[in-house]
Amino acid sequence: MMAQDTTALRVAGSTAASGSAAAVERRANIFGMTQQAEVAVLRPRDCGRWPHGLRAAMAARIAALNGEPELAGHYRTDAGDYAALADPSVDGSGQGLAEVMAFMDKVAVETRDVSAPDIASLQAAGIGDADIVRLCELNAFLAYQLRVIAGLRVLNEVYA
Incomplete structure (x- = not known):
């Protein structure tokens, strides 16, 4: 068993026998903190x-x-009444969240193109600054988690 049982390790396929095992063991505290960050962002x-x-x-x-269907499935299981919004083809207008979903999508895949007008559109839709920050925190954590998973997979392949 790995030092930490975390979402990132499970999705990356990291086990005690994987190529990333030694690196994970040496950095167990980082994986623990990553899992704590996930909880803080998803269940603040x-x-x-x-x-x-x-x-x-x-x-x-x-x-x-x-392009991470396994991670998407992991999170979708907790989406409850909002599960339809896990599908990027759903624009959120049926839930009154079109501006929010458009912003989240843009931050997720076109980060460098996000600019002040994107924030202004959320504000115009009645989203307060603290809630805009919360959206950005969620997106930032996912960006980090996706990169950790990609890195673990590379280690698993290189050191297989």
Whole structure:
């Protein structure tokens, strides 16, 4: 068993026998903190306008947009009533979240193109600054997690 049982390790296929095992063991604290960050972003004490199910759907959507169906499936299981939003082809207008989904999609796949007008469109839709920050935190965590998973897979292949 790995030093830490985390979403990133499971999705990357890291086991005690995988190529990444030694690196994971040496950095067990980092994987523990990564899992704590996941919990903090998906289930914060103060969720603002974004309840856990919606956050899970957005996380699944970001994972899907980045070609990670297993990670998307992991998050989709907690999406509840918001599960439809995990599908990037759903624009969110049926849930009154079109501006939010458009923003999350753009941040997830066109990060360098995000600019002040994107934030202004959220504000015009009545989204407060604290809730905009919460959206950005979720997207930033997923970007980090997706890169950790990709790196672990490379280690698994290189050191197989």
